[in-house]
Amino acid sequence: MENAVTISVDALGGDKGPEVVLPGVEAALEQDHELEILLCGPADVVEPFAQNHERCTAVPCTEEVLMGEHPARAVRKKKDSSLVVGCRLVREGKAQGFFSAGSTGACLAAGTIIIGRIKGIIRPALCTILPMPKRPVVMCDVGANADCKPEYLVQFAQMADIFAEQVLEWKDPRIALLNIGSEDAKGSEFAQECHDLLKQKVPHFVGNGEGTDIAAGTFDIFVTDGFTGNVCIKTIEGTAGALFNALKGVFKSNIATMLAAVLVKSRLKALKKTVSSDTYGGAPLLGVKGACIVGHGASNETAIKNGILTASKTVRLHVSDLIAQTIDQDV
Amino acid sequence: MENAVTISVDALGGDKGPEVVLPGVEAALEQDHELEILLCGPADVVEPFAQNHERCTAVPCTEEVLMGEHPARAVRKKKDSSLVVGCRLVREGKAQGFFSAGSTGACLAAGTIIIGRIKGIIRPALCTILPMPKRPVVMCDVGANADCKPEYLVQFAQMADIFAEQVLEWKDPRIALLNIGSEDAKGSEFAQECHDLLKQKVPHFVGNGEGTDIAAGTFDIFVTDGFTGNVCIKTIEGTAGALFNALKGVFKSNIATMLAAVLVKSRLKALKKTVSSDTYGGAPLLGVKGACIVGHGASNETAIKNGILTASKTVRLHVSDLIAQTIDQDV
Numbered sequence: 001m002e003n004a005v006t007i008s009v010d011a012l013g014g015d016k017g018p019e020v021v022l023p024g025v026e027a028a029l030e031q032d033h034e035l036e037i038l039l040c041g042p043a044d045v046v047e048p049f050a051q052n053h054e055r056c057t058a059v060p061c062t063e064e065v066l067m068g069e070h071p072a073r074a075v076r077k078k079k080d081s082s083l084v085v086g087c088r089l090v091r092e093g094k095a096q097g098f099f100s101a102g103s104t105g106a107c108l109a110a111g112t113i114i115i116g117r118i119k120g121i122i123r124p125a126l127c128t129i130l131p132m133p134k135r136p137v138v139m140c141d142v143g144a145n146a147d148c149k150p151e152y153l154v155q156f157a158q159m160a161d162i163f164a165e166q167v168l169e170w171k172d173p174r175i176a177l178l179n180i181g182s183e184d185a186k187g188s189e190f191a192q193e194c195h196d197l198l199k200q201k202v203p204h205f206v207g208n209g210e211g212t213d214i215a216a217g218t219f220d221i222f223v224t225d226g227f228t229g230n231v232c233i234k235t236i237e238g239t240a241g242a243l244f245n246a247l248k249g250v251f252k253s254n255i256a257t258m259l260a261a262v263l264v265k266s267r268l269k270a271l272k273k274t275v276s277s278d279t280y281g282g283a284p285l286l287g288v289k290g291a292c293i294v295g296h297g298a299s300n301e302t303a304i305k306n307g308i309l310t311a312s313k314t315v316r317l318h319v320s321d322l323i324a325q326t327i328d329q330d331v
Numbered sequence: 332m333e334n335a336v337t338i339s340v341d342a343l344g345g346d347k348g349p350e351v352v353l354p355g356v357e358a359a360l361e362q363d364h365e366l367e368i369l370l371c372g373p374a375d376v377v378e379p380f381a382q383n384h385e386r387c388t389a390v391p392c393t394e395e396v397l398m399g400e401h402p403a404r405a406v407r408k409k410k411d412s413s414l415v416v417g418c419r420l421v422r423e424g425k426a427q428g429f430f431s432a433g434s435t436g437a438c439l440a441a442g443t444i445i446i447g448r449i450k451g452i453i454r455p456a457l458c459t460i461l462p463m464p465k466r467p468v469v470m471c472d473v474g475a476n477a478d479c480k481p482e483y484l485v486q487f488a489q490m491a492d493i494f495a496e497q498v499l500e501w502k503d504p505r506i507a508l509l510n511i512g513s514e515d516a517k518g519s520e521f522a523q524e525c526h527d528l529l530k531q532k533v534p535h536f537v538g539n540g541e542g543t544d545i546a547a548g549t550f551d552i553f554v555t556d557g558f559t560g561n562v563c564i565k566t567i568e569g570t571a572g573a574l575f576n577a578l579k580g581v582f583k584s585n586i587a588t589m590l591a592a593v594l595v596k597s598r599l600k601a602l603k604k605t606v607s608s609d610t611y612g613g614a615p616l617l618g619v620k621g622a623c624i625v626g627h628g629a630s631n632e633t634a635i636k637n638g639i640l641t642a643s644k645t646v647r648l649h650v651s652d653l654i655a656q657t658i659d660q661d662v
Contacts, residue, residue: 068514132573133573133574133576133577143511146511146518146519146520146522147519147521178562179562180474180477180558180561180562181436187477188477188556189477190478191558210562210565211561211562211563211564211565211567212566213569214569214570215566215569215570215572215573216569225519227511227518227519227559228558228562230511230542231509231511231541231562231563232562232563232566233542234541234542235542235543235546235563235570236566236570237543238543238544238545238546238547239546239567239571240570240574241543241547242463242464243464243546243571243575243606246464246465246602247578247602250595250602253595256594257595257598259594260590261591263587263588264581264582264584264587267584268581271577271578274577275577
């Protein structure tokens with residue numbers, strides 16, 4: 001599947017900007033020899049890098065979308081920002097996919113407004129791969145749509161299904177609605193309506209799942225509104241982070257515990273790596289024409305590399321075309 | 332504050348029933364010498380126990396509310412169940428508080444229908460104390476109301492505020508709205524309306540908090556609708572459980588890691604205890620006349636003891652009266 005693919009990359013994305021994006025791009029180019037990068041950012045950042053790297057072209061931009069800005073307004077106003085230019089390259093067919101670890105809100109706005117929705121998609125949705133100790137789990141939507149209607153969730157389920165089957169190579173993923181009880185009639189009025197519609201329209205839908213089921217790996221895909229999904233992924237991140245921190249404290253207690261730390265270090269590191277969001281590097285915004293992968297603000301070099309590689313894989317597997325062909329336009 | 336208080340206890344509550352409830356009651360009676368227990372359950376369970384324990388009176392009941400039953404229907408039908416009888420004792424003034432680790436839904440229904448709402452309270456809410464590595468955090472509502480209006484959340488905030496100040500002895504708790512961004516205008520339409528109303532009505536309200544803020548201990552109290560709150564606490568429980576399990580796997584890898592396990596065992600146990608829900612033993616259903624504490628289905632003996640002691644403390648500190656006096660009835 002290693003055919004040529006071009007990904008535009010926002011050099012300014014992420015809390016650390018070019019400092020981690022450039023090494024991430026370099027690592028992605030080294031790993032994938034059919035990958036071309038269009039690197040968008042300030043001339044003095046992207047030009048020297050492109051000169052020193054094969055298959056990387058500099059796309060100088062004069063503006064930057066900042067973290068605190070109003071997403072849609074920034075995207076409409078800052079037409080020469082690395083984020084907007086990167087998305088425009090996809091719309092114009094110069095790149096097939098886009099990656100940024102910049103402001104999530106601005107990435108979602110740019111993806112939707114500039115790259116544009118696939119015909120029939122009511123709302124593009126952010127689909128994340130949650131790295132869990134037992135196995136990864138897909139959740140969609142995790143923040144693109146704070147206010148949802150039941151029919152949106154049907155499309156979220158259908159898009160996540162395609163992504164999981166194609167990109168993650170999961171056969172017949174089991175899709176659950178994130179709810180507050182496992183029985184059919186549980187939950188808010190909205191959740192009950194979603195349940196009924198998903199049951200009618202989505203063959204891989206298996207019923208309601210609860211918060212405890214996420215880490216347990218009971219289901220492959222959780223479908224939810226972007227508000228609940230976003231609270232959920234941030235709660236997981238916060239809980240895991242706090243526990244690892246507390247664990248660090250445990251190991252630092254005295255000489256005996258420090259010795260213990262040495263003895264488990266490599267395996268603990270492996271566990272931390274398993275549950276690290278860096279493994280996938282970003283969440284695809286499903287439902288836009290072309291691949292659009294949104295990285296975590298706190299992305300490191302590995303996360304950037306993996307986010308770019310997820311973008312190229314999403315392009316090569318024609319996820320957008322498959323969504324366009326199979327999506328239920330009559331929900 | 333050790334004045335006499337009577338708590339009715341559902342002997343059948345919890346996944347393990349009397350097997351853990353009875354030792355829990357015994358431990359509570361040992362710890363609090365001014366505590367009287369009215370133990371509701373089958374005669375052959377509660378009578379022999381009451382005969383052998385001072386300050387414990389058997390209240391034989393012939394029915395049981397089962398876990399899968401429709402909550403409100405079960406409460407209306409099974410008038411001689413341990414759950415319904417326990418709540419009726421509070422309504423009749425024979426007990427001042429009630430504790431059960433039975434079906435959460437049925438406890439909420441029984442608390443609301445039988446004990447009854449405080450005048451002016453639109454919806455009683457389940458308020459939990461989340462044990463976090465750094466410090467405990469209060470969240471309200473965590474499941475009593477899947478569908479909420481912004482005015483409910485104002486009362487949830489006011490009630491949780493009183494509970495945290497009185498029972499947990501937190502001075503001027505900082506209250507946040509659980510949302511998907513920290514800026515004022517973030518979130519769903521519902522979240523934005525809640526934010527504006529909380530800002531107007533609740534002096535201790537400080538703004539929006541995110542999922543990552545829960546474990547970080549940025550705020551003392553999170554107020555949210557019962558759907559989001561329930562997903563949130565179950566996600567925390569699932570994530571923490573999965574990580575501790577994975578950690579167990581790490582320590583079991585080989586002889587070196589098993590040695591490490593021995594070296595950190597006591598401190599790891601202490602951490603696990605810190606983040607265990609057994610410490611508080613139950614979530615108060617705020618807004619009903621009298622104390623009503625709902626225990627976790629998986630409660631062990633310690634959790635039952637602590638749940639009963641939380642009930643007696645809630646009674647002694649007149650939380651219900653304070654709620655009745657201070658609640659904003661004009662939201």
